[in-house]
Amino acid sequence: MLDRPLPVLRRPLVLIGMMGAGKTTIGRRLAERLGVGFVDADREIEAAAGRSIPEIFEEYGEAHFRDGERRVIARLLDAEPFILATGGGAFMDEETRELIATRATSLWLRADLDLLWARVSKRGHRPLLHTENPRQTLADLVERRYPVYAEADLVVDSLDGPKDDTVNACIDALQDASL
Numbered sequence: 677m678l679d680r681p682l683p684v685l686r687r688p689l690v691l692i693g694m695m696g697a698g699k700t701t702i703g704r705r706l707a708e709r710l711g712v713g714f715v716d717a718d719r720e721i722e723a724a725a726g727r728s729i730p731e732i733f734e735e736y737g738e739a740h741f742r743d744g745e746r747r748v749i750a751r752l753l754d755a756e757p758f759i760l761a762t763g764g765g766a767f768m769d770e771e772t773r774e775l776i777a778t779r780a781t782s783l784w785l786r787a788d789l790d791l792l793w794a795r796v797s798k799r800g801h802r803p804l805l806h807t808e809n810p811r812q813t814l815a816d817l818v819e820r821r822y823p824v825y826a827e828a829d830l831v832v833d834s835l836d837g838p839k840d841d842t843v844n845a846c847i848d849a850l851q852d853a854s855l
Contacts, residue, residue: 680851682710682847682851684851685759687762687779688758688779688780688781689760689780689781690759690760690762690776690780690782691759691762691783691785692766692767692776692784692786692825693784693786694700694764694792694817695764696791696795696796699762699785700716702785702842706759706843706847707759709843712759713755713756713759714758714760715750715760715761717745717752717762717766718762720752720789721744721747721748721763743811745762745765745769745772746771746775749762749766749772749775753775753780764819767821767827767828768820768821773797773827774788782827783831784826787834789814792818793814794836795811827851830849830850830853832846832848833845
């Protein structure tokens with residue numbers, strides 16, 4: 677990778693994947709390396725709603741949240757090429773998936789269940805995991821979501837090691853894809 681020039685984004689790059697896959701962390705580092713902007717869709721949703729995502733889920737439910745998420749992502753994808761980290765459920769919405777397919781390049785940060793659990797179990801801010809058995813809930817989400825995430829343009833494994841290893845793998849995937 678070091679002997680090849682960095683890829684140039686021609687349209688937004690949307691990072692998809694499960695909570696804990698590293699979309700925000702990897703996205704920020706990748707944006708810095710590529711010299712483009714970075715946006716976290718969840719932060720944009722919170723700013724637009726004037727409340728946190730857990731509050732939106734609690735007050736209005738998941739369907740309301742997904743509708744707002746779709747509108748925010750559509751607005752964001754009108755920008756020059758940048759990197760957008762989405763929430764874990766965003767790509768599950770068919771309309772959002774179509775928006776991303778027509779206006780951006782999607783990259784799935786794939787991670788296995790054990791790695792995801794090790795990352796998300798340390799913090800309690802994930803509304804979908806406020807269940808009796810959060811690890812099983814996460815496993816059920818993986819089972820439902822991975823076949824849909826597989827529709828992404830690119831797939832990179834989120835590694836349990838230095839973050840730059842995953843960033844480098846993303847750069848390699850972008851270079852190899854010639855998008």
